[in-house]
Amino acid sequence: MSPAPVAAPDAVATVDASLAPERRDAVRYLLILLPAVLVLLALFVYPLLGIVERSAYTPKTGYTLEYYGQIWRVPVYLQVIGRTFRTSALVTLMCLALGYPLAYLLATLRPRVARLLMIVVVLPFFTSIIVRTYAWMVLLGRNGVVNQYLTRLGLTDTPLPLLYNQGGVLIGMTYVLLPYMVLTVYSVMRGIEPGLIRAAHSLGASRWQAFRRVFLPLSLPGIAGGTLLVFILSLGFFITPALMGGPSDVMIAMLIEREVEFTLNWSFASALAVILLVLTLIGFVGYNRIVRLERVFEARD
Amino acid sequence: MVAVQDVSATIDRGSFFTLLGPSGSGKTTTLMMVAGFAYPTQGEVFVDGKPLAGLPPQKRELGMVFQSYAVFPHLTVFDNIAFPLQIRRARRAEIRQRVGEALELVQLQGYDRRLPRQLSGGEQQRVALARALVFRPRVLLMDEPLGALDKKLRAHMQLELKHIQRHLHVTVMYVTHDQEEALTMSDRVAVMQSGRIEQVGTPAELYEAPASRFVADFLGESNFVDGVIVGAPTAGRWLVRSGGGLEFRGVGAVPLQAGQPVTAAIRPEKLVPVEGPADALQTGAVNTCKGTVEEAIYVGDATRYRVALGADGAVTVKVPNRLGLRRPAEGEAVALAWSPDETRLFPRGET
Numbered sequence: 001m002s003p004a005p006v007a008a009p010d011a012v013a014t015v016d017a018s019l020a021p022e023r024r025d026a027v028r029y030l031l032i033l034l035p036a037v038l039v040l041l042a043l044f045v046y047p048l049l050g051i052v053e054r055s056a057y058t059p060k061t062g063y064t065l066e067y068y069g070q071i072w073r074v075p076v077y078l079q080v081i082g083r084t085f086r087t088s089a090l091v092t093l094m095c096l097a098l099g100y101p102l103a104y105l106l107a108t109l110r111p112r113v114a115r116l117l118m119i120v121v122v123l124p125f126f127t128s129i130i131v132r133t134y135a136w137m138v139l140l141g142r143n144g145v146v147n148q149y150l151t152r153l154g155l156t157d158t159p160l161p162l163l164y165n166q167g168g169v170l171i172g173m174t175y176v177l178l179p180y181m182v183l184t185v186y187s188v189m190r191g192i193e194p195g196l197i198r199a200a201h202s203l204g205a206s207r208w209q210a211f212r213r214v215f216l217p218l219s220l221p222g223i224a225g226g227t228l229l230v231f232i233l234s235l236g237f238f239i240t241p242a243l244m245g246g247p248s249d250v251m252i253a254m255l256i257e258r259e260v261e262f263t264l265n266w267s268f269a270s271a272l273a274v275i276l277l278v279l280t281l282i283g284f285v286g287y288n289r290i291v292r293l294e295r296v297f298e299a300r301d
Numbered sequence: 302m303v304a305v306q307d308v309s310a311t312i313d314r315g316s317f318f319t320l321l322g323p324s325g326s327g328k329t330t331t332l333m334m335v336a337g338f339a340y341p342t343q344g345e346v347f348v349d350g351k352p353l354a355g356l357p358p359q360k361r362e363l364g365m366v367f368q369s370y371a372v373f374p375h376l377t378v379f380d381n382i383a384f385p386l387q388i389r390r391a392r393r394a395e396i397r398q399r400v401g402e403a404l405e406l407v408q409l410q411g412y413d414r415r416l417p418r419q420l421s422g423g424e425q426q427r428v429a430l431a432r433a434l435v436f437r438p439r440v441l442l443m444d445e446p447l448g449a450l451d452k453k454l455r456a457h458m459q460l461e462l463k464h465i466q467r468h469l470h471v472t473v474m475y476v477t478h479d480q481e482e483a484l485t486m487s488d489r490v491a492v493m494q495s496g497r498i499e500q501v502g503t504p505a506e507l508y509e510a511p512a513s514r515f516v517a518d519f520l521g522e523s524n525f526v527d528g529v530i531v532g533a534p535t536a537g538r539w540l541v542r543s544g545g546g547l548e549f550r551g552v553g554a555v556p557l558q559a560g561q562p563v564t565a566a567i568r569p570e571k572l573v574p575v576e577g578p579a580d581a582l583q584t585g586a587v588n589t590c591k592g593t594v595e596e597a598i599y600v601g602d603a604t605r606y607r608v609a610l611g612a613d614g615a616v617t618v619k620v621p622n623r624l625g626l627r628r629p630a631e632g633e634a635v636a637l638a639w640s641p642d643e644t645r646l647f648p649r650g651e652t
Contacts, residue, residue, distance in 0.1 A: 196337060199371035201358040202442075203385035203432065210359075213384070217375045 062206035067271035077098030099181035107189035200283035322493030364433030379413035545612030551644030
C-alpha cells in the first residue's frame with residue numbers, strides 16, 4: 001500500500017551490486033518458459049507462417065496476391081467479413097448488457113450465495129459446446145419448447161422463426177460467451193474495495209451516484225477485458241453460427257471451413273484466415289487506442 | 302451475538318471525543334451506528350437534538366475518515382476532495398475555492414492534479430481528511446485514521462489533527478485502540494470493553510481516577526495488589542491488608558464496605574523510593590513498604606525498577622532520571638512511599 005520512497009544513492013548502489021544475480025534470474029526464467037516457448041513456436045508460430053505463405057503461393061505460378069484480389073473483387077467475401085464483425089459487436093454488447101449486472105450481483109452478494117451462483121455460471125463449461133448448441137436448437141425450433149409455450153399461451157398463432165436466422169445466432173453465441181464476460185468483469189469487481197463505496201455514501205452519494213462515480217469507473221478494466229475477450233472469440237466462432245444460423249448468416253470461420261472441406265482451395269482459405277487475423281489485430285490496436293488497455297490493466301497497488 | 306450494548310454518551314459541540322478500547326470492544330461498531338452503516342436494535346443516535354434513525358449514511362451529513370484511507374484511486378486529489386461538493390451540486394467556482402481551502406488546511410497545496418497512487422500513506426490520509434471536511438459536516442467520524450502510519454508520522458498527524466479540529470471547531474468522534482493517542486488528542490474519552498462503556502471522562506480523570514480495574518489497566522500502567530478491607534474508613538480512606546501482610550490506605554473507586562476483598566491499583570510513577578528508615582514515615586498520611594530492587598532498566602527519561610515485596614509479589618516503580626532523586630541499584634533494599642489518594646481500590650471479583 002505505502003510506496004516506500006527509496007533514497008537515490010542507495011538505490012544506485014544496490015542495482016550495481018545485483019546486476020549479476022539479476023542476469024542469473026533472467027536465465028532461470030527463460031528456462032522455465034522454454035517448454036511453453038518451444039510448443040508455441042512449433043505448434044503455433046510455424047504453422048501460422050505456413051498459412052501466410054500458402055495464402056500467397058500457388059504451385060503453378062509461384063508467389064501471387066491473386067487470392068487477396070479475389071477476396072477484394074467478389075462482394076460476398078467482404079460482406080461476410082463485415083457481417084462477422086457486426087455480429088461479433090452485437091454479441092459483445094449483449095454479453096455486456098447481460099453479464100455486467102450478473103457480475104455486479106455476484107460481487108455484492110454474500111460470499112456463500114455468490115459461490116453457489118458462480119457454479120451455475122461456470123456449469124455450462126462442463127458440457128461440450130455442440131451439445132449445448134443442439135439443446136438451444138431443441139428449445140428454439142419451429143416446434144421447439146419456446147414456440148410450443150408461446151402458442152399455448154396464445155401469444156402467437158404461427159410459430160416464430162427463432163432459429164436459422166441472425167436472432168438464433170445472437171442468442172446462441174451470447175449464451176456460449178456470457179460466462180467469459182461474467183468471469184472477467186467479476187474478477188475486477190471483486191478487487192474493488194467495499195470501503196470506497198462506503199466512503200462515497202459517507203460523502204453524500206446516493207446508491208446510484210456511488211455506482212456511477214466510483215464503482216463503474218473502477219470496474220472499467222473488467223469491461224475492457226471482457227468485451228475484448230468476447231469480441232475476439234466471436235470473430236472466429238464456427239459451430240454456433242453454422243448450426244443455428246441460416247444461409248445468410250455465414251461468418252468468416254464457416255467460409256474458411258468450406259474452402260478447406262469442399263473446394264479444397266487451401267490457399268484461398270489461408271488468405272481468408274490471414275485477413276481475419278490482420279483485421280483482428282487492427283481491431284485490437286484501435287481498441288487499445290481508445291481504451292488504453294495497458295493503463296487499464298496496470299497493476300493497481 | 303451482541304457487539305455493543307448500553308452505550309450512552311453525550312458529545313459537546315466542537316469537542317474531540319474518543320472511543321478507546323481493545324479490538325473487539327465495540328468501538329468501531331458504535332461509530333458505524335453513528336455513521337449509518339450499522340443499525341442498533343435498540344437505542345437512538347441524535348445529532349443536534351435530531352434523531353438519525355432511518356436516515357441512510359448519505360443523508361446524515363457526517364464526514365468520515367476510514368483507516369484504509371478509502372481515497373478514490375481513479376480520481377485526482379482535486380476530484381477526490383471535490384466529490385462531496387459535486388454530489389451536492391455546488392457551483393464550479395465554489396468547488397474550486399473550497400477545495401483550495403481544504404488543500405491548504407491539510408498542507409497539500411500543489412498536489413491537486415496527482416493521483417492517489419502517487420501519494421504516500423500520510424498524504425492519502427490527508428486527502429481523506431480534506432474530503433471529509435470540505436462539505437462542513439456536522440460531525441467528523443474517524444475510524445483509527447492513523448493506524449497505518451509509522452510512529453513518528455502518527456505523532457505529527459495527531460497534533461495536526463488536533464489543530465485542525467480546534468481551528469474549525471468541528472465535533473470529532475474518534476476511534477482508536479491506542480491509549481496514548483486518545484490521551485493526547487481528546488477532550489473526553491470513553492473507554493470501552495466487551496461492547497460496554499466502562500468510563501467516560503477527560504484524559505486526566507481517566508488516568509488519575511479510573512472507575513474500574515480494566516480502565517486502570519488499559520489506560521497507562523498500574524500495579525495491582527490484592528487485599529481485604531479492615532475496619533471503617535477514616536476521612537474517606539480505607540485501610541487495606543494485603544495477602545502478604547502489607548497494610549496501606551486507599552480510596553474506593555466505588556462504594557465499599559469493611560471486610561470486602563479489593564484490588565488496589567497504584568501507578569508506577571506514584572511510587573517513590575525513599576531513604577530509610579521507613580518507620581519515620583509511618584506516622585504521616587503516607588503509605589510505605591519495604592522491598593528489594595530486582596531489576597533496574599534505564600529507559601531514557603526515567604528508570605524502571607522492579608521491586609520485590611515478598612509475599613505480595615513485585616511492583617514496578619518509575620523514577621524520572623533527574624538529579625536529587627534517589628535511584629537505587631539492583632539488589633539494594635529500598636523503602637517505597639506513596640499517597641493513599643493515589644491508591645485506587647476496586648472490589649475484587651470484578652474485572
